[in-house]
Amino acid sequence: MRASQRNQVSAAVDRWLAGGLITSEQAQQLRADIESRPTSRPSQLPATGKKAAGTQQHFPVIIIEALGYLGGAIVVVALGLLVSYFWSDLSTGGQLVLIAAVFLILIGAGVAVPQQLGAPAIRLRSVLWVAATIAWAFLIGFTVDNYAGLHDERMAAVAAWSSVALGLLLWFLHREPLQQIAVFVPLLIGVGVGTYLAQGGDPESDNSIWQGAAVWIVSLVWFGLGWFDRIRPAMLATALGAIGALFGAMMCVENPALAVVGVTMLAALVAAAVARNDFVLLAVAAFGSIELLPSTIMQYFPGILAAALVLLLVGLLLIVAALYIARRRNRFATSQIDLRSNQPVGTTR
Numbered sequence: 001m002r003a004s005q006r007n008q009v010s011a012a013v014d015r016w017l018a019g020g021l022i023t024s025e026q027a028q029q030l031r032a033d034i035e036s037r038p039t040s041r042p043s044q045l046p047a048t049g050k051k052a053a054g055t056q057q058h059f060p061v062i063i064i065e066a067l068g069y070l071g072g073a074i075v076v077v078a079l080g081l082l083v084s085y086f087w088s089d090l091s092t093g094g095q096l097v098l099i100a101a102v103f104l105i106l107i108g109a110g111v112a113v114p115q116q117l118g119a120p121a122i123r124l125r126s127v128l129w130v131a132a133t134i135a136w137a138f139l140i141g142f143t144v145d146n147y148a149g150l151h152d153e154r155m156a157a158v159a160a161w162s163s164v165a166l167g168l169l170l171w172f173l174h175r176e177p178l179q180q181i182a183v184f185v186p187l188l189i190g191v192g193v194g195t196y197l198a199q200g201g202d203p204e205s206d207n208s209i210w211q212g213a214a215v216w217i218v219s220l221v222w223f224g225l226g227w228f229d230r231i232r233p234a235m236l237a238t239a240l241g242a243i244g245a246l247f248g249a250m251m252c253v254e255n256p257a258l259a260v261v262g263v264t265m266l267a268a269l270v271a272a273a274v275a276r277n278d279f280v281l282l283a284v285a286a287f288g289s290i291e292l293l294p295s296t297i298m299q300y301f302p303g304i305l306a307a308a309l310v311l312l313l314v315g316l317l318l319i320v321a322a323l324y325i326a327r328r329r330n331r332f333a334t335s336q337i338d339l340r341s342n343q344p345v346g347t348t349r
Contacts, residue, residue, distance in 0.1 A: 006034055009030075009034055010031065010034060013027050013030045013031060013034075014027075069127070083098065092146050095142065096139075096142060096143065096146070099135065099138055099139045099142055100139055102135050103132055103135040103136050103139050106128050106129070106131050106132035106135055107128075107129070107132045109128050110124075110125045110128035110129045110132065110174075113125045113128070122174075122176060123176075125174060125176075126174065126176045126177070126178040126179060127178065129170045129174060129178075129179065129182070130178045130179070130181070130182045132166075132170070133163055133166055133167050133170065133182045133186075134163075136162065136163055136166050137159045137160070137162065137163040137186065138159075140158060140159045140162040140163070141155050141156070141158070141159035144158050144159070153193050153196060153197055154197065156189065156193050157190060157193040157194050157197060159186075160186045160187075160189040160190035160193060161186070161190045161194075163182075163186035163190075164183060164186050164187050164190055167179065167182040167183035167186060168183055170182070171183055175232065177233055177236050180231065180233075180236055180237065180240070181236075181240065184222060184240045184244070187218065188215050188218065188219065188244050188247075191214050191215055191218050192211045192214065192215050194214075195210050195211045195214040195215075196210075196211055208251050208252075208254075209251065209252050209254060209255050209258070211251060212247075212248045212249070212250070212251025212252040212258075213248065213251075213252055213258065214248075215244060215247060215248035215251065216244075216245050216248030216249055216251075216252065217248075218244065219240075219241045219242075219243070219244025219245040219247070219248055220241060220245050221241075222237060222240060222241035222244065223237070223238050223240075223241025223242055223244075223245060224241070225237060225241075226238040226239075226240075226241055227272070235278065235280060235281075238272075238278070238281055239280050239281060239284055242269055242281060242284045242285070242288070243284055245265060246262075246265075246266070246284070246287070246288035246291065246292060249261070249262030249265060249266075249288075249292055250262075250291060250292055250295065253292070253295050253296055253299055254299065256300065259296050259299065259300065262292055262296065263292070263293070263296060266285060266288050266289060266292060266293070269281060269284065269285040269288065270282065270285045270317065270318065270321055273285055273321065273325065274321050274324060274325060277325050277328050278325070279322070279325060282318070282321055282322060282325060285318070286318050289311075289314050289315075289318065293310060293311060293314060294311065297310055
């Protein structure tokens with residue numbers, strides 16, 4: 001980045017902060033990123049306008065990566081068919097060894113991905129280690145089901161919490177979005193099943209409210225950690241936390257007090273999305289409105305008319321919120337600097 005570009009971007013950050021488009025923390029992070037970039041001089045091309053000798057044209061990496069994923073998916077399907085064909089002929093020990101081998105291969109493949117591939121290597125390792133986490137859940141579940149006498153919900157709880165432990169380790173080693181998802185999903189499963197077992201594990205009793213409340217609380221904690229930037233990427237953490245909280249709220253609709261809290265939380269999510277200019281969070285809130293509001297209204301206010309009017313009002317509010325976020329983002333975009341031309345956006349060269 002040239003010195004003139006550095007000064008212009010710093011001035012733009014000051015304007016965004018003064019205009020309320022970014023927070024002081026975001027401004028500080030932007031300034032730190034600007035200062036960390038080395039000062040460089042613009043590259044010069046030969047008079048012919050062609051690239052300098054020695055520059056090679058590479059086949060698009062994204063196509064190579066996509067072909068790799070497609071080939072991997074085909075291999076997985078083929079292996080699945082082969083395993084299903086021979087599975088019943090294997091002993092319990094043989095089945096256990098096969099699952100363990102799949103797990104070890106996936107973990108080892110993730111470790112063996114060459115760092116020289118850059119971003120594709122990061123994504124490939126993420127996919128392999130998510131698959132390894134799933135294989136680990138199957139391995140633990142199969143082991144405790146056949147050798148420890150733990151079946152059904154108890155087996156699911158042990159497998160889920162074991163997956164959380166492995167997921168946390170892989171997330172620590174590889175701080176990527178897929179690893180966050182691989183921790184959050186089994187965490188909710190473990191909390192839900194664990195709460196069910198803590199209530200006695202009676203399938204005839206209605207424990208869904210307690211399970212929903214537990215999932216709800218854990219999801220709100222996750223949302224808060226993302227909101228205050230304790231988990232990164234923070235936008236994914238808030239989205240996952242909001243989805244989990246809405247799922248928990250839907251399980252608690254039959255409780256009047258919790259139903260009111262759920263609707264209040266839904267309104268708070270919309271407000272949070274507007275405050276952060278977060279379309280993803282707004283989309284989650286919109287989905288929650290479609291799923292949570294009708295069931296709540298029909299539970300306590302029977303009649304199609306009431307449900308239709310409430311949904312109409314909520315839909316209009318969501319449209320207004322989306323337009324407001326879009327306008328604020330447009331203001332932010334139009335104030336950015338065109339670094340390639342070394343001039344503010346909209347000026348003539």
